[in-house]
Amino acid sequence: ISGPDKLCETIxxxxxxxxxxxxxxxxxxxxxxxxxxxKKEMNIPVFHDDQHGTAIISAAGLINALxxxxxxxxxxxxxxxxxxxxxxxxxRLYVRMGVQVENIALFDSRGHLHAGRTDLNRExxxxxxxKAFSSMADALTGSDMLLVLSREGPxxxxxxxxxxxxxxxFACANPNPEISHPDAM
Numbered sequence: 001i002s003g004p005d006k007l008c009e010t011i012x013x014x015x016x017x018x019x020x021x022x023x024x025x026x027x028x029x030x031x032x033x034x035x036x037x038x039k040k041e042m043n044i045p046v047f048h049d050d051q052h053g054t055a056i057i058s059a060a061g062l063i064n065a066l067x068x069x070x071x072x073x074x075x076x077x078x079x080x081x082x083x084x085x086x087x088x089x090x091x092r093l094y095v096r097m098g099v100q101v102e103n104i105a106l107f108d109s110r111g112h113l114h115a116g117r118t119d120l121n122r123e124x125x126x127x128x129x130x131k132a133f134s135s136m137a138d139a140l141t142g143s144d145m146l147l148v149l150s151r152e153g154p155x156x157x158x159x160x161x162x163x164x165x166x167x168x169x170f171a172c173a174n175p176n177p178e179i180s181h182p183d184a185m
Contacts, residue, residue: 003030004030004033004034004037007026007034008034008037008038008041011038011042012038012041012042015042015043015044018044019044019045020044020045020046020047021038021042021044021045021046021047022047022048022049023035023038023046023047023048023049023050024048024049024050025050026048026050026085027084027085028083028084028085028088028123029121029122029123031048031050031051031085032085032088032122032123034048035048035051048085048089050084050085050086050089051085051086051088051089052089054086054089054090054149054172055086055089055090055092055093056093058090058147058170058172059090059093059094059097061168061170062094062097062145062168063097065145065168066168069144069166069168071144073094073097073098073099074098074099074100075144076099076103076144076145076168077103077104077105077142077143077144077145077164078091078094078099078103078104078105078143078144078145078146078147079105079107079136079139079140079143079145079146079147080104080105080106080107080146080147080148080149081107081136081146081147081148081149081150081154081155081178082107082108082148082149082150083106083107083108083113083124083127084149086149086172087106087147087149088123088124088126088127090147090149091104091106091126091127092126101126101127102129102130104127104129105129105133105136105139105140105143106124106127106129107136107139108124111135112129112132112133112134112135112136112139113125113127113128113129114128114129114130114131114132114133115128115129115130115132116132136154136155136159137156137158137159137162140159140160140162140163141162141163142162142163142164143163143164143167144163144164144167144168145167145168145169145170146159146160146163146167146168146169146170146171147170147172148169148170148171148172148173148177148178148179149172149173150173150178154178155169155171155178155179155184156179156183157179157183157184160179160183160184169184171184
């Protein structure tokens with residue numbers, strides 16, 4: 001046994017002495033397999049902070065931003081840059097909250113996740129749109145929200161200017177966000 005299966009076996013061995021498991025810094029797509037398997041095989045809660053911590057916090061921010069900007073969740077368009085564990089979990093939660101899956105444009109390092117791509121894993125395929133956007137800037141035109149979970153710098157002032165009025169922007173890279181607060185403003 002090696003890799004994800006070995007990790008699952010090790011964590012399962014801890015169950016008698018733990019009241020819950022907090023997984024941290026396990027990369028996608030392995031994190032989805034590990035969490036899914038542990039939830040099936042264990043009788044204690046399993047939480048993956050990279051996925052669920054980010055999703056919960058950004059969803060709370062989204063609820064507040066919708067109220068402040070007077071938007072309805074079922075009407076918003078969202079651009080997401082970065083298609084790892086945090087982005088996939090956030091997008092899944094937004095859909096459960098009422099965002100239309102076809103209103104989410106998700107981007108990984110190779111570009112927009114769309115139906116014509118053949119390199120998508122199961123999790124990314126959930127968000128493969130029928131329409132293919134040529135760039136993040138293209139997808140953001142008229143969008144209401146931007147969630148960025150990547151690295152410093154990929155979001156420009158012009159991208160923000162072309163979004164809908166009063167855009168909702170969550171720039172989450174740490175320690176330096178994808179766009180600075182002054183540039184976003």
